[in-house]
Amino acid sequence: MTARFVLLAVVSSDGFIARYPGHPPWEWASPEEQARFRATMDLVTWSVLGRITHETAPRPERKRIVFTGAVKSIAWLTPNHLAFNPAGATFDEALEIARPEGLVAVLGGTRVHDYMLGIGRVDELRLSIEPVRFGEGLGMFTGVAWLGLDDHLARHGMARAGEDEKFNDLGTVERRYRKIAANALRHAR
Ligand SMILES: NC(=O)c1ccc[n+]([C@@H]2O[C@H](COP(=O)([O-])OP(=O)(O)OC[C@H]3O[C@@H](n4cnc5c(N)ncnc54)[C@H](OP(=O)(O)O)[C@@H]3O)[C@@H](O)[C@H]2O)c1
Numbered sequence: 018m019t020a021r022f023v024l025l026a027v028v029s030s031d032g033f034i035a036r037y038p039g040h041p042p043w044e045w046a047s048p049e050e051q052a053r054f055r056a057t058m059d060l061v062t063w064s065v066l067g068r069i070t071h072e073t074a075p076r077p078e079r080k081r082i083v084f085t086g087a088v089k090s091i092a093w094l095t096p097n098h099l100a101f102n103p104a105g106a107t108f109d110e111a112l113e114i115a116r117p118e119g120l121v122a123v124l125g126g127t128r129v130h131d132y133m134l135g136i137g138r139v140d141e142l143r144l145s146i147e148p149v150r151f152g153e154g155l156g157m158f159t160g161v162a163w164l165g166l167d168d169h170l171a172r173h174g175m176a177r178a179g180e181d182e183k184f185n186d187l188g189t190v191e192r193r194y195r196k197i198a199a200n201a202l203r204h205a206r
Contacts, residue, residue: 022121023139025058025122032162032166037155047147047185070124071098080115080117081098084101084102084129086104089102108133141194
């Protein structure tokens with residue numbers, strides 16, 4: 018099984034993915050960011066997401082692993098949607114059933130980001146940053162302030178890759194992080 022896990026997220030300039038649960042990115046992200054998101058999603062074979070994000074953007078035709086406490090361990094909700102409860106099964110067990118190949122999108126929200134980063138299943142993070150301040154809302158990771166993001170990712174073996182890419186003249190950019198090779202990580206410590 019060869020799958021590459023890419024976490025795709027758009028944040029406000031102060032690091033929030035939404036103002037409240039159920040607040041979708043298409044209500045506030047720029048058209049350029051949304052166009053890039055759709056183009057990437059066209060290449061994606063499976064998505065990994067929480068139940069609220071799943072229900073906020075229902076896509077019966079898309080293959081999804083949906084985190085939820087509503088099932089004991091792993092169960093098909095529909096022919097394309099596999100429900101997964103980390104309290105009753107491992108993510109590898111879910112992968113054995115879903116058998117994704119190619120590009121897999123990790124779509125959040127917060128606890129899904131926590132879990133996937135925690136088990137080392139984020140190979141790359143593509144983070145769009147929009148020039149809008151929320152002040153409060155849902156963070157990228159539980160208990161991680163925006164200014165602490167790079168350190169948090171570094172603790173999980175990830176570092177910035179290249180320069181920010183400008184999406185438009187308003188100031189939307191995409192920042193990428195990748196897993197650092199284990200030997201590079203040893204030298205960095
Ligand atoms: N800006 C972005 O890039 C971005 C990305 C993703 C989401 N969003 C937005 O963020 C909001 C949703 O995010 P969210 O963090 O509130 O919710 P979420 O992660 O989408 O869904 C939360 C639900 O997922 C299940 N879940 C998540 N982690 C679990 C775990 N470890 N074990 C068991 N169940 C787990 C639970 O479902 P049950 O309640 O069924 O048990 C939980 O209530 C939406 O507005 C969405 O549009 C934005």
